[in-house]
Amino acid sequence: MDNREFSRLIELYLDTVYRIALSSSRNEADAEDIVQNTFVKLLEQHKKFKDDEHAKRWLIRVAINETHMLYRKRKREDVAINEEAFSLGKTASFSEELSPDENELMAALDLLSVKYRQIVHLFYFEGYSTREISQILEISEENVRTRLLRARKQLKDLLKGDWE
Amino acid sequence: MRDEKKYIKSVYKNAYSKINAPEELKKRLMDIPSARGRKHKAVLLKITLIAAAVLICFVLSNLATWAATGRPWVVTVSDSMYKRELNKAMEEHSVYTIGATWEAVDVDETQESTTIDEEAD
Numbered sequence: 001m002d003n004r005e006f007s008r009l010i011e012l013y014l015d016t017v018y019r020i021a022l023s024s025s026r027n028e029a030d031a032e033d034i035v036q037n038t039f040v041k042l043l044e045q046h047k048k049f050k051d052d053e054h055a056k057r058w059l060i061r062v063a064i065n066e067t068h069m070l071y072r073k074r075k076r077e078d079v080a081i082n083e084e085a086f087s088l089g090k091t092a093s094f095s096e097e098l099s100p101d102e103n104e105l106m107a108a109l110d111l112l113s114v115k116y117r118q119i120v121h122l123f124y125f126e127g128y129s130t131r132e133i134s135q136i137l138e139i140s141e142e143n144v145r146t147r148l149l150r151a152r153k154q155l156k157d158l159l160k161g162d163w164e
Numbered sequence: 165m166r167d168e169k170k171y172i173k174s175v176y177k178n179a180y181s182k183i184n185a186p187e188e189l190k191k192r193l194m195d196i197p198s199a200r201g202r203k204h205k206a207v208l209l210k211i212t213l214i215a216a217a218v219l220i221c222f223v224l225s226n227l228a229t230w231a232a233t234g235r236p237w238v239v240t241v242s243d244s245m246y247k248r249e250l251n252k253a254m255e256e257h258s259v260y261t262i263g264a265t266w267e268a269v270d271v272d273e274t275q276e277s278t279t280i281d282e283e284a285d
Binding site: 003006007010014015017018019022023032035036039040043097098099101102105106109120121124125152155156 | 168169172173175176177178179180182183184185186189190192193194196197198200
């Protein structure tokens with residue numbers, strides 16, 4: 001991959017990959033590491049993409065894999081994963097920008113497991129369908145739907161709001 | 165009462181759209197290809213310098229040996245290796261070894277003298 005194409009993909013998808021990494025890891029430093037590893041892989045693998053969407057999905061997939069690798073590495077090295085490390089609502093740079101509702105939702109999301117957070121992010125923020133998510137994560141569509149349903153149920157219980 | 169799906173979607177989307185990757189990270193990523201290029205060049209330079217140093221050592225040591233003995237060491241070494249191989253081959257075929265005395269060679273003198281005697285007859 002030439003430098004110009006690499007820079008173009010950074011311009012296009014850096015924020016997307018960063019958000020995925022942040023929603024999975026909930027830690028800004030880890031998110032930066034994940035993003036960096038993802039783009040280093042892009043540079044190393046000399047991949048040919050059919051179009052930008054193909055590149056985007058590949059980057060998302062690699063970022064998610066990098067998150068899992070980071071968690072596995074931490075587990076192997078017996079480094080305690082600081083579950084309180086990041087909370088979007090508590091982070092100084094964002095807390096002022098978020099409304100009470102957003103803060104409440106982010107705090108609830110922090111309590112979900114990583115596999116649910118990833119599905120929620122891909123479905124609600126990136127706008128992918130369950131079929132597309134199943135292709136990106138290489139799991140069955142049924143599994144995606146189940147995870148989404150459980151994530152919503154957990155959020156509903158945590159938010160304790162008035163639902164229809 | 166609120167619609168669960170719509171609520172999560174709107175709040176989540178709104179919150180995450182406020183998040184952008186830090187500029188510092190972007191700069192660091194943009195710098196990766198040139199940093200890798202620099203690293204690659206540094207490795208190549210290191211290999212070239214090591215190879216040049218080895219070559220210079222080789223030439224200088226040969227010059228020193230040539231000045232002292234009249235022959236560069238690389239010829240002496242290859243020559244002695246050649247002799248060693250030749251001796252081995254000759255030993256295998258029961259031929260005398262280079263540099264060995266005649267006494268060390270196993271010659272059937274009776275056979276030889278008989279032949280001479282027969283010829284004399």
